[in-house]
Amino acid sequence: LIPLIVGERIKKPVPLQEQTVKDAKGRYQRFHGAFTGGFSAGYFNTVGTKEGWTPSAFVSSRQKRAGRTILGPEDFMDEEDLSEFGIAPKDITTTDDFASKAKDRIKEKARQIAGVVAPIPGTTAFDDLIGPSKITVGVELLRKMGWKEGQGIGPRVKRKPRRQKPDPAVKIYGCALPPGLSEGSEDEEDEYQPENVTFAPKDVIPVDLTPKENVHGLGYKGLDPSQALFGASGREHLNLFTGASEETNNLLGELRHSKGRKLGITGQAFGVGALEEEDDDIYATDTLSKYDTVLKDEEPGDGLYGWTAPKQYKSKKRSEREFKYIGKILAGFSLASKSSAPIKVYPPPSLPRNYRPVHYFHPVLAAGNENSHLQKVLEESAGKLQSAPAPQSRHALSAAQRREQLGETELKGPAPSILEYLSEKDRERLKEVRQASEQQMKAKAECEQPPKSRLPPLPSEDSAHKWQVLLEGQLANAGSSDFKPFAKNPEKQKRYESFVKSLKQGEKGDALERFLDPALPAWERGREREEFCRAAAFYRASSSALASRFTRARYEDDVDKVEVPRDQENDIDDKETAVKMKMFGKLTRDTFEWHPDKLLCKRFNVRDPYPDSSVVGLPKVKRDKYSVFNFLTVSEPTTSVTQATKEKIQESNSLNKPRKSSRWDVSDKEKEKKDSISEFISLARSKADVQQQPPVPAGEECAAGTAETLPTEGADEDKNQEEESTRPPMDLFKAIFVSSSDEKSSSSEEESDEEQQPATSEREAETTKPADVPDSSSSNLQEGVTATMDSGISSLPASKQALDDPEEFGPKLPPAFSSGRFCKQLDRKEKHRKIRERHKSKKEHKHKKEKKKKHKKQKSKGKHKNKKSEKDSSSDTADSSDSLSEVDASGLSPKELLRR
């Protein structure tokens, strides 16, 4: 520390990271380890250099392996460490070894013995490197008295020369001792010693007092690694010592002569005895090369047996086949001369071709009034299935037509309208409310854009008139009438065409009515008319919007392109003909602008033809990646087909039959297409028909836009269930989600509208909240639904409350729809929407996920329920309505999101 100079002002304390210590050369001094100061100096935690640690030399292992450098501890030490005051000073200092000139041999010997005993022999040898042994005074005195190291102390003795000849009877194992080291040679010298010569007494081995601190057995000594590792060279000693174990004492006594030698292993606790001659180098490390690494044919027959197989097999002359898995035959057994008869395998009975592995029950229906029709339908369809008629014609029939064919009376099921359930007073009130709200709506529609088609319109006279007015203008520019929305129902199509024609001519009101099927009841007629109107509108919208953009897909691969190249390679048909006519050239040649990558040009030594373009490849027309249009191209030609399939599905649903999954797949696909279409319709309408237009209910639109089946109760329910069970693939989801945001940005008109919408809806949600069902505030949709679902009419007050709302949740009870359930459904729909919108602003994102999840869930659930609910047909309301509520969520969600 710098001593403080008196009078000087105390400086600010230096922060820790700036407190640096430098060494003599001005470099940053590093401290060492925890014991010498901690690692904190120099560049903070960067191994002392600005750049930090870098590997000294990186050598790619691909080319050659980096040479394994053996690093000593010095390599990791700093040079300061090696200096005089470091951890490991390298300076030469005089050691006591040299001071004393002689080593203490006794100690050395003791150490040697200890070294044998010690687990790591040789470690003791380092002892005298580190701590030089000191020669005591006694030793020095002894030396002066003539004692030599290695001799015993005491009076000299006359020793009888000992012959150490190997006993001829005893076999000597192993090699003979190396001549220079063998004690025999010394003993031979002893033989010729004169009698009077005395010897110094044998050196006394200091008693080994090392305590037994291991858990080995008594007398056990660890494996000498030098022998174990260096195999053969050490084994000579091993053999020698163990073979002549009776001489151990002597050997130990004369250890001094074989000082250079290390004592070997004397224990017997090894797996291989010393006497086993043929055992080859057991301690040798075995390498991978000793093993088979390649699968190949070995000696014939050899590979068939495991390596543990007996050796006798070779001598035997049995056929290989018999021996394959037997190996050695047990005594007393012999191989059978003839093989047993092969076990006969009976094939499973072949299934009849039309067998279905699921049993289904013919529904035992109560012969109730409301079920009779369904039963009829079932019987009819079942009978038809057996006789297998042309399915198209059957499916093409609507329920009403079928009923007519069968000579049935009209359904006496639930009343066609919910209004019938109401008391006279309520009806009065409803009417009032409706009219009021309608006027309100009209007023609103005039001042601003029509709200998104969210609510069911009343197919009342005035709305129909509106349709007509609207359509008249549109149809004027509608071209050829090859658009056949009801192609599957020729009667209806005919009706529709005449309807359109008359519309074009400008007929109104009741004049149009005559084109409708007189056989149908009034409410159906009304419905049909609206359908026609809608179809006409759709035709106009879609034909103008689509026809300009798309041609019929000739090749599928042209369709699913996400980014549509600006220059499509044009018609292949023409080219084919050209090729056939061998008119190559202009006809078969397409030339595009193509932008090579800049780097590619550079590499090819070519000037970039488009130096200022950032495009690479063919210039593309940017389109929404997951645009609805991309899907529409697929679906366009199939619009007319959807109805048929839908009807088919409905038929099949009413058949109470386990459906094959394939059929559902089809319906899925169809559904997806339909969805996208209805998507598009709503979109196109909102764009095109910005004039007043009654909002169209989403759910109804779905049904009305493409399908025209007259909703009997069963069919209606089935349809709903079908909706629920279908789940558009992820692509479509993406398309909807992505495009919705894209659409927003693209059309500012819509945007403003959309911005308004959630705000109003939220406000409304707030206002209706207290009046609503008490538990609607709960975020749990399911709960809210089930609570309102106790009875069909219990939901009515809620709906009445909703009637008061100006536009969003207007009093759009669909009178045309016969079933009370549909009303319920709509109510629930509204509620769902409210609930959802309440949480929308916060967890829009979450909702999406949720919905996806829900969809997934519903798919399985819905299927399951379909079967179930159909088994006990329409009686099970709780179940089906439960699923219906989910339908609402699923059926609406894409549209909902689109509108956001």
Next chain:
Amino acid sequence: DGNYCLTCGSDKTLKLWNPHKGTALRTYQGHGYEVLDAAGSSDNSQICSGGADKAVALWDVTTGQVVRKYRGHAGKVNCVQFNEEATVIVSGSIDSTVRCWDCRSRRPDPIQVLDEAKDGISSVKLSAHEILTGSVDGRVRRYDLRSGQLFSDYIGSPITSVCFSKDGQCVLAASLDSTLRLLDKDTGELLGEYTGHRSTTYRLDCVLNEQDTHVGCASEDGHVYFWDLVEGSLALSLPVGQGVVQSLAFHPRLPCLLVATQGQVTLWREDTFQPE
């Protein structure tokens, strides 16, 4: 350059041969699956190869090591080519893309992906500033880097092989309807049509000889057919072997033809040629 010959095969290796002496010079191992095509650089220092392991490998000729491996194709790599300076490898794959890989930088991704083809690429050839691709969708596409244009010629049946003529004015395309067509490069007009061989299933090569006088094509009946370029008449059919003649290559300068069939490569020269 006519001195060496590269073979590649389903044993996952490439072999470099001296076809004139018939000696195998080197084997290159490192592909994970069959090697479908290989090409040498103009200075004979590098080899590129593409295989069924969807990778394009760049080899060092002398060391036999893989210098670089480009992964990115989604399917088998059918054909590889170096550009003139061996700075770019162009590979065509069954995934209907042609990818241009940079040999100079360490970039793992291609310089450019030419994904205009609607089906697998069967053949790729390069000139100084053009990339010629033949695709199974029946089109011959020529990407002209200099003018920045893509010319797409519709042939009709799947293209098995394309090649430039030596003068660079024509494009020869072999297709699976057993026809070779010689197209004018600039206008796309048909200059000649050569039939007589059989090519319906395999990806067979077609060549032009060293002076652009004849058109050669491998055939599935074990012959190599040669037509006169101008007249379009069959000039020669070489019976090479029993099976399909898979590949053939013409010497750039000498009248010397390499034919690969059924696991063996044979070298054909004119009758007057005296082997040393």
